[in-house]
Amino acid sequence: MDQSVREPPSGVWPAGLTRVPYWVYRDPDVARDEQGRIFEGPSWHYLCLEIDVPEVGDFRTTSMGAMPVVVARAEDGAIVAFENRCAHRGSLICLDDGGKVKDFQCVYHAWRYDLRGNLTSIAFRRGVNGQGGMPDDFRMEAHGPRKLRTTVLCGLVFGTLAADGPDLESTIGPEVLVRLKRVLHKKVEVIGRFTQHMPCNWKLYMENVRDTYHASLLHTFFTTFRITRLSQGGGVMVGENGVAHASTTLAAAKGPDDSYAGMRADNQGFRLRDPSFMEAVSEFNDSINLQILSVFPGFILQQIHNALAVRQIVPRGVDSMDLHWTYLGFADDTPALRAMRLKQGNLAGPAGFVSMEDGAVGGFVQRGIAAADQEASVVEMGGATADSAATRATEASVRGFWKAWRAGMGV
Amino acid sequence: MDQSVREPPSGVWPAGLTRVPYWVYRDPDVARDEQGRIFEGPSWHYLCLEIDVPEVGDFRTTSMGAMPVVVARAEDGAIVAFENRCAHRGSLICLDDGGKVKDFQCVYHAWRYDLRGNLTSIAFRRGVNGQGGMPDDFRMEAHGPRKLRTTVLCGLVFGTLAADGPDLESTIGPEVLVRLKRVLHKKVEVIGRFTQHMPCNWKLYMENVRDTYHASLLHTFFTTFRITRLSQGGGVMVGENGVAHASTTLAAAKGPDDSYAGMRADNQGFRLRDPSFMEAVSEFNDSINLQILSVFPGFILQQIHNALAVRQIVPRGVDSMDLHWTYLGFADDTPALRAMRLKQGNLAGPAGFVSMEDGAVGGFVQRGIAAADQEASVVEMGGATADSAATRATEASVRGFWKAWRAGMGV
Amino acid sequence: MDQSVREPPSGVWPAGLTRVPYWVYRDPDVARDEQGRIFEGPSWHYLCLEIDVPEVGDFRTTSMGAMPVVVARAEDGAIVAFENRCAHRGSLICLDDGGKVKDFQCVYHAWRYDLRGNLTSIAFRRGVNGQGGMPDDFRMEAHGPRKLRTTVLCGLVFGTLAADGPDLESTIGPEVLVRLKRVLHKKVEVIGRFTQHMPCNWKLYMENVRDTYHASLLHTFFTTFRITRLSQGGGVMVGENGVAHASTTLAAAKGPDDSYAGMRADNQGFRLRDPSFMEAVSEFNDSINLQILSVFPGFILQQIHNALAVRQIVPRGVDSMDLHWTYLGFADDTPALRAMRLKQGNLAGPAGFVSMEDGAVGGFVQRGIAAADQEASVVEMGGATADSAATRATEASVRGFWKAWRAGMGV
Amino acid sequence: MLMEIVALSGACSAAIDSGRLEDWPGFFLDRCLYKVTTADNYEKGYEAGLIYADSRAMLEDRIAALREANIYERQRYRHIVGMPSIVGEADGLVAVETSFLVVRTMRDGEMMIFAAGVYLDKVRRDAAGAWRYAERIVVCDSQRFDTLLAIPL
């Protein structure tokens, strides 16, 4: 449905963090403003992995919301990024996912850019035989794609259009930063890339990621095999500004647990014929089974047993998005550990036993609220605040998402 | 076309009922307002058949415009309906066309509802080990999907969001009500269900249904085999409020009829090699060949010889709709009569000899008016009023549709 | 992306012709206004070829932007055109690409029109047995589809809704008119028709056509085989009003030419194994290899060696368009010349060695500017004016396009 | 035999796709059943079809109606059918199942997946020894049909 909604976004936001009006997922004007205020705004956006551009001249294309972006390794070894839009008449400068170049040349009229996106030459700038060409006073340095400010953290490349503002680490905050470094503590290696299209507004997926309440209720597999249950130890951390979150689940106690008695999710009748892929290898020197971490608006880091992945959210219109999965291993994985990661790939991803539902549930909401622009969701589990908690039976992190979103949107 | 139209809908409606400005079929804002004022407004909407939910716990999903709806048979045997949207964070509560349940459980966080859509339990409402959970003052009875007011008429289930207002029978009016009861006079049985997608605004299809003028001119088959000709007896009834209509055609006189001389529709050269399926069985103790009945905005009841069906209109965006066909027989059909219904299924439906054109002609109009937002249709056949008439050579019922629509929209 | 853009179109246009704000390619409101001001405005629009309707009763359907149009040969031999929309309730009057008729009959209710689009009869106008029918005072002559003013130039049929205003020849201007007559100097014959869908706003394609700067830089084949290089003779003509343009390239000098040294486009390593199709036959008694001519908003005439074609632009929404190709030969082609045209069909068209990139580059821009509504393209090659030039190293003709567009839009 | 049935199925599709609709009824026996339904209807045992013919004459009538009576915009089908699998055989009547996909192309060039599903066929040799359809139940995977179903599947 491409129609805008009944109420104007402004001025109708309920007080507090416990209600989210449904028009926020449906109004094309909201999506348009998000592009300007969030994706081209002060937020930090995940762009790619540092290992995607290992050497000078390596580049990779990505995006910040609707804005196409090029990330490149410059001559001095710095990782730089700029809008993937030619300064001349707007063509994409790079047409592939990545590669290696000496410099960039737009296919349309062959304008050239150095690895930092500086315009360096204009074909026939002086014309031909003294005819045509660019005006003498044309200053190439005054033209070029928009440049990003970039930073690299634990092998992750982030960028923002904001020339200044808080750095990424302080934006994430110390508590979640520790969780990030816990997983990405050494050199990673890509073992797979997939894109998952979801028929929902991007915020519904990010809420789902930060929603520690749903996992064991939606994902029977989690509950049945005690990968994560609300009755297992762990909790959720939410940054002061709501931007970052991390949730953890500790290995389950062996004893009986009737906290899910009578719920669909607790399917004791279900047994595996080949449970080998559930024999997780402890590799982080702690008892954390599962850790999900996110940075507003679109970055997710996943550790489910030995299944590691980063995910990037790219909105595509108001009711549709792409989720870019990068499955990871460590460069020094033993063959046995790598083999285990491959098997545990069955847990997460678009076909994952404990994640496939997340691909669909956003669509269930998008369709459920098709006529509910006047209604609001109820986000009261665990109270009204967005604080860290020692339980996952809370929507604190979801409220944190809205704290960050409203700050970004000025709502 | 996702662009809005030149004129704002308000204030430009021509006087009287004989002109319909074309922007009414093209403007996304009109579609949005229709959802609020008509589909979520005081109109009565066909939801399903009573036999779709025969026993306690049986449910069926349907919709009122864009609003997803659940119809269920409650413990006390009453047929109830509510919005198919979870009170928590908006997921669809039911994910299939129908089924049988003890109660409803949302897949996302396992909130439960009774058969009437009352919220009855919240997973981990009290949290875990005293942590998390819902605030103590959270009142479940204050939350829940929107409830519909429902009524059952001749085995048809209708619903509305309007808590009060005229009942369905008086809305339909006595004259058309008799026509409805004529057909649905005993227990029906579903013999087929199909959905037909049409590339047009929903109003173009409903106008077509109520358009007694077009049938014998568009559908050659009707004319050639004298199923309905304007020169045959019968007429059209239109309720006072324009909401309901019924048109009837009496069996043709045998004699010659040159009223279609020279028209495409009168194809005397066309003969059937196997006319067996045209040997209609008279089952209503009258000489009515054909009766088409509608209730604004989206219900149609069809009797063409022995081919019986109900049709439900579901708009899908401003230039697209789905028509849900339910082919019917009576529970006590003899094998011979049932066999005849199956053969006469060739007459109506998406592949029907006398109806396939109706699937296309709405699109012909939608494309014909692509640049005509400043123009209006001419609806003057049979005068300027929306009164019942003893002829079908009139657009009275189409004007009745617009009377009802404008009342609903406040235009 | 169906969302409207940040800035309202009006009032933000940069001074001069050297900057084009990118929202002009993305805003649905701009597309809507273009339909009214340009496609239904005073511009002349290419409709079809005169040979498409050779005899009385022949018709062909086409469109002016979103408006469906019928072109017909009337009884008096005149070529007439009218909106393909029934005066009754808006159905398309003609449902096929073309054909031959006595008169037109709308399929919906059989209203009839003569070959000029005049409403001539209304089915059951007088009702049946004195009941129904149209009001006595209904005047058929007051109703009918909108008529176009048409003109035929060199076998090309153009039309406009503007009842008066400058004729086509003076709109094109004398200089370009000579170029048009150079190619279409005798009776043509259709040898192929194809439609190419492009994922871009229609203006991006028309800019590309008028962009004499890009050809030898984007299309390696052009450069490598010296079909057109900026260093070859020729130039570009732009009408005073910017409406029409023609660019020409003279046969290349044989000597070395290092003006493309180091550019991707100059691929000296590339040789043809069967160069027979490059052996162009000189048929216009001049040394012009290549001539591209356009008339605002949507007509293009192509001569590349012996590959002749007309192209018609039909916008389909704000970010999509169809390009209708009609490949031409002359009625008196020798078999050898015709055979050469067939082989040279490999040069142009959706699969053309020197044109396939034009099908993609508009999409590269559309995606490149997805977040650039605040930015503008730089159109300064060859200065700031839209004057004819003796070089193609200029964007003069592109600026001319915007001169014409802004006049039409009143921006 | 399999390759003969492949040829029958291919010839039947080719007649439709190339517009030789008049040839299509000829692939059926005089007494036959041709029905177009959907998987949901089939599984629920709903008997009605979008098209329901119990004689070749009814198939000929449908083609005649498409030619002489019904109005629909110019369109083409393209059948892509899988390898038939023979699922049963009894006194000369062979039960065959074949997956199919039909792409519809409209006059303006718009293409869409119009139908996908499985043909549940019963074939036997006619008097002349040629394989013909005694029964063809067209079970479409989707409940939804775009615009109209004019040309048979």
Added chain:
Amino acid sequence: MLMEIVALSGACSAAIDSGRLEDWPGFFLDRCLYKVTTADNYEKGYEAGLIYADSRAMLEDRIAALREANIYERQRYRHIVGMPSIVGEADGLVAVETSFLVVRTMRDGEMMIFAAGVYLDKVRRDAAGAWRYAERIVVCDSQRFDTLLAIPL
């Protein structure tokens, strides 16, 4: 042999398309490799798959999970597969490549091209002499998957 492999591939697709998912693992050997990946991953040598199973038991577990654990909306697949081509053979193990197309139909009737690509298969006869998959690498042309991949390809 080719026609036997055609029959194997057809039977495997038919089991999925007709909802007999429990029959599907039976077309594989006890020790086997079933992986769903994409052309880009395959060409880059990325080992991970969306689905990765190295035993028939893992395939049985996936079907059991789809039946008993996972939530997804009712949907159907329709496989249209090309003619297999035999690309190699060594001590009873036959390497086969087969192009495929899968149309997915959702409960509401929406159809889409869900996947297209090529099956890179290794088949051999099992103890009973029936052709079975020792390896099936499903290489999808597209990187993008709509909503979720529940039912195997």
Added chain:
Amino acid sequence: MLMEIVALSGACSAAIDSGRLEDWPGFFLDRCLYKVTTADNYEKGYEAGLIYADSRAMLEDRIAALREANIYERQRYRHIVGMPSIVGEADGLVAVETSFLVVRTMRDGEMMIFAAGVYLDKVRRDAAGAWRYAERIVVCDSQRFDTLLAIPL
């Protein structure tokens, strides 16, 4: 013979779908006709094609141009072809018709039905006895082509 022609058609499609474009001209005779047109053009007798080659060298030139000269975004085709039907044969030249469907997958994962139609082929054995195309007229059902036609059909 039929199965040999099936193999030819399959190998030709596989070369394109797997990106081995250089192998594609090898399936044609030195003197040949390869033309891509549409049903409307074919029926009206319009001779021009989107691609028109009357020698294998021209096919080789097209592949070379795609590799060395033309700019187009990374994309893949997937051919799904029906069972060929032999419609004529005269002094070694065999006329064959085969329905086809081509799904195009773009770099970003977008899939679409790019073309559907029928191959009107004439095949004969070359000096080495291998079946080769003397003529392949690609008759697409749709008049409309998305973006561009770079890779041959």
